[in-house]
Amino acid sequence: MNSSTYCKGTGHSSSKQDFLRGYASKSGDIQVKFNKFDTYLCDGPANQTTTNKDELMTFFTDMTKMRRIETVADQLYKKKLIRGFCHLYNGQEAVCTGMEAAITKEDHVITAYRDHTFMMARGATPKEILAELLMKSTGCSKGKGGSMHMFTRNFYGGNGIVGAQCPLGAGIAFTQKYNNTGNVCLTYYGDGAANQGQLFEAFNMAKLWDLPCIFICENNKFGMGTPQKRAAAGDDFYTRAHYIPGIKVDGMNVLAVKTAGKWAADWCRAGKGPLVMEMDTYRYVGHSMSDPGTSYRTREEVNNVRQIRDPIEYVRKLILDNKCATEDELTAIEDAARVEMDEAAEFAIASPFPEPGELYTNVYKELVPVRAVEMTDTLIVVVNQQGNKQQQQQIKDIILFGGMFIIFILLICLFGPLKNVQHHRSNITAAEQQQQQLR
Amino acid sequence: MMLSKNLTQSLLRYTSNGAITKNASSRGFHTSKVLLAGGPSTPINYPSLEIPNAGETQKMNLFQAINNAMDISLRTDEKACVFGEDVGFGGVFRCSVDLRNKYGAKRVFNTPLCEQGIAGFAIGLAAQGATAIAEIQFADYIFPAFDQIVNEAAKYRYRSGGQFDCGSLTFRSPYGAVGHGGHYHSQSPESYFAQTPGLKVVMPATPIEAKGLLLASIRDKNPVVFFEPKLLYRSAVEDVPIGDYEIELGRARIVQEGSDLTLVGWGAQMKVLMQAAQMAKEKLGLSIELIDLRTILPWDVECVEKSVKKTGRLIISHEAPKTGGWAAEISSAIQERCFLHLESPIQRVCGYDTPFPLIFEKFYLPDHLKNFEAIKKSINY
Numbered sequence A: 001m002n003s004s005t006y007c008k009g010t011g012h013s014s015s016k017q018d019f020l021r022g023y024a025s026k027s028g029d030i031q032v033k034f035n036k037f038d039t040y041l042c043d044g045p046a047n048q049t050t051t052n053k054d055e056l057m058t059f060f061t062d063m064t065k066m067r068r069i070e071t072v073a074d075q076l077y078k079k080k081l082i083r084g085f086c087h088l089y090n091g092q093e094a095v096c097t098g099m100e101a102a103i104t105k106e107d108h109v110i111t112a113y114r115d116h117t118f119m120m121a122r123g124a125t126p127k128e129i130l131a132e133l134l135m136k137s138t139g140c141s142k143g144k145g146g147s148m149h150m151f152t153r154n155f156y157g158g159n160g161i162v163g164a165q166c167p168l169g170a171g172i173a174f175t176q177k178y179n180n181t182g183n184v185c186l187t188y189y190g191d192g193a194a195n196q197g198q199l200f201e202a203f204n205m206a207k208l209w210d211l212p213c214i215f216i217c218e219n220n221k222f223g224m225g226t227p228q229k230r231a232a233a234g235d236d237f238y239t240r241a242h243y244i245p246g247i248k249v250d251g252m253n254v255l256a257v258k259t260a261g262k263w264a265a266d267w268c269r270a271g272k273g274p275l276v277m278e279m280d281t282y283r284y285v286g287h288s289m290s291d292p293g294t295s296y297r298t299r300e301e302v303n304n305v306r307q308i309r310d311p312i313e314y315v316r317k318l319i320l321d322n323k324c325a326t327e328d329e330l331t332a333i334e335d336a337a338r339v340e341m342d343e344a345a346e347f348a349i350a351s352p353f354p355e356p357g358e359l360y361t362n363v364y365k366e367l368v369p370v371r372a373v374e375m376t377d378t379l380i381v382v383v384n385q386q387g388n389k390q391q392q393q394q395i396k397d398i399i400l401f402g403g404m405f406i407i408f409i410l411l412i413c414l415f416g417p418l419k420n421v422q423h424h425r426s427n428i429t430a431a432e433q434q435q436q437q438l439r
Numbered sequence B: 001m002m003l004s005k006n007l008t009q010s011l012l013r014y015t016s017n018g019a020i021t022k023n024a025s026s027r028g029f030h031t032s033k034v035l036l037a038g039g040p041s042t043p044i045n046y047p048s049l050e051i052p053n054a055g056e057t058q059k060m061n062l063f064q065a066i067n068n069a070m071d072i073s074l075r076t077d078e079k080a081c082v083f084g085e086d087v088g089f090g091g092v093f094r095c096s097v098d099l100r101n102k103y104g105a106k107r108v109f110n111t112p113l114c115e116q117g118i119a120g121f122a123i124g125l126a127a128q129g130a131t132a133i134a135e136i137q138f139a140d141y142i143f144p145a146f147d148q149i150v151n152e153a154a155k156y157r158y159r160s161g162g163q164f165d166c167g168s169l170t171f172r173s174p175y176g177a178v179g180h181g182g183h184y185h186s187q188s189p190e191s192y193f194a195q196t197p198g199l200k201v202v203m204p205a206t207p208i209e210a211k212g213l214l215l216a217s218i219r220d221k222n223p224v225v226f227f228e229p230k231l232l233y234r235s236a237v238e239d240v241p242i243g244d245y246e247i248e249l250g251r252a253r254i255v256q257e258g259s260d261l262t263l264v265g266w267g268a269q270m271k272v273l274m275q276a277a278q279m280a281k282e283k284l285g286l287s288i289e290l291i292d293l294r295t296i297l298p299w300d301v302e303c304v305e306k307s308v309k310k311t312g313r314l315i316i317s318h319e320a321p322k323t324g325g326w327a328a329e330i331s332s333a334i335q336e337r338c339f340l341h342l343e344s345p346i347q348r349v350c351g352y353d354t355p356f357p358l359i360f361e362k363f364y365l366p367d368h369l370k371n372f373e374a375i376k377k378s379i380n381y
Ligand SMILES: Cc1ncc(C[n+]2csc(CCOP(=O)(O)OP(=O)(O)O)c2C)c(N)n1
Pocket: A114, A160, A161, A162, A189, A190, A191, A192, A193, A194, A220, A222, A223, A224, A287, B085, B113, B115, B137, B141, B144
């Protein structure tokens, strides 16, 4: 029997993934082939790799969890528990999963605002991710960053300004070279960001000094509502740093991503300088939560990609075809992911918001006087009838938030009978006490 | 539960303040019903600006008024063009909706995602005599373009001894807090630009003024940075004259006359100040003179001076951080001109000296309560 699995899927969303059956060899190794990589100024790796049950099960589990955490984020957003902007990664899971499998935890990663799943790949817990999303003190950035600004060990965020992270990536990579760490920096950006001038400044520095920086363009085909072709004069993103070698990868195929990623990391570690990787991928959901994602593309287009190129389904099929697990076992993994994320969401909801004093911390290293608080040394809370009604409605919503609001509710009950306008002079807040101590 | 009373109070403020509900608009008044715990029980009545001989009017919200101004500009000036990220589709706030259909893709077009490029491109275009109307999608994204605007646009005329300029250039950009924008969808960067001679900086507060000020900015012979209060795009509704009219730049508007204290602001902050003024009237019987600066640079120092000489008291309020904010400039200039007329220290009610916060927005903002407190403090001085 043929011991290879051939998957044709690179390139176009319309091309059908055509699986041939693959069988595990006696050693448990599974040979997998995929489409040839498109390369620029380099040969790139061979279009095949060896995987095994453990790796496939890990990929399946990790990507399932990623898809699930985004679903939970979506639900929390719709419950209005998330402020700020929120961008989901559905459809692109194979990129950050495959690249993470190609590097070590000592390597470095930086990306833009579509960052929840990068946190998971880097080893952060769903609890600290969802808590950050809900701006809770138990979040990875103490609740001060929110969806777009998540950070963990060797993961530099979480950046809101499009393209701004690219030169940072080059700087992080320079340090690796300077200190001879042998580590690399993965610098992610989108097809829209690919048109920002900063990226080209970063390309030049990275090549000039041969930095171990892998620039990864996640080409999900749109920058907000703008299709890549309408924004980029040349949209072969892997060739756009004309003096830096590049490779185009099927970003929906986690094994192709990992293979190319390993090759790229080896290239950088060997001191050959930077690379550009273009990940051919697709975003299933709207750009952010306020975008239904249907005005600039058809539903069929989205459904087609889902049906033909879905990164999780690809791994599921490999697992089943190679009898690594049964359907029931995979369902159990999905159920476990659901439970884990629901528990993380409950944890996040029950966690407290940061103390008001946190408004003033981390602005500078030292706690410096924050001007403009002088006049607020009395904080008035006036409860009138109108206010009460509104508050009562909010209590209904907020009750879900958990125990911390019990005090809040007691307070309202206390003020409830007071129909007329009243002023309550509070003590100065904790933050202002800090201020006074400083003065 | 070990919640401090302070925290609880703060949370109360976070959760009970400021849901701005749908607007009712009535002729002559720019009415928005603001449900604020502690606010006056009546809705805020913000008087509409009278445009003389305005002719026919139409109900418009602020983004429609902006759209209408650009429509007139494109219609009356064949050299005018409108561009920016997603502008061809109408822009993320719908300000340029339908303009491409009307005037074609050569005059209304999308740019790639590249603010520095957009700004420099706009300067070159304007230097060739075109009327360039460039959109920066959010004021928070104007910083990649900062160099082009401050170093190139602002100084083009000066450094060429008047041979070259880009006076027919206007940058439009939505600014300010909306309740949930976080660090990069909320900032008010006006004072960064206001310290740049050669630029004009304009910030409207109502649909009628947004239209008239934008038309004046587009036709002004100097580069203008025009910041639009995105909080009001949909929520502020007025009967806006459909004809062509301009509102002179550099002139403040006395929104409400008063004798006890002068309150100065601009943009979305004006409604907050009107609310504080109404509260001061209801609760303390005070008559507040409310001034909308409208043009931040060059600002109408005479108008504020005259008012302060009458009232003897001044408070300036803006969302941007206090230190180095434009209130500091106003405060200093008025102190120079009105020293002997002042009955109490000039106060600034502003954002705190922190990054614009995600979680603490309500706490950070210079809301009507903080302004009311400042009024009391000034009167009791
Ligand atoms: C400097 C700057 N300009 C504009 C924006 C608004 N914006 C946020 S995301 C985005 C599109 C980016 O598209 P792309 O780089 O393809 O990333 P994707 O969202 O597809 O992951 C835009 C225009 C911004 N955040 N920063």
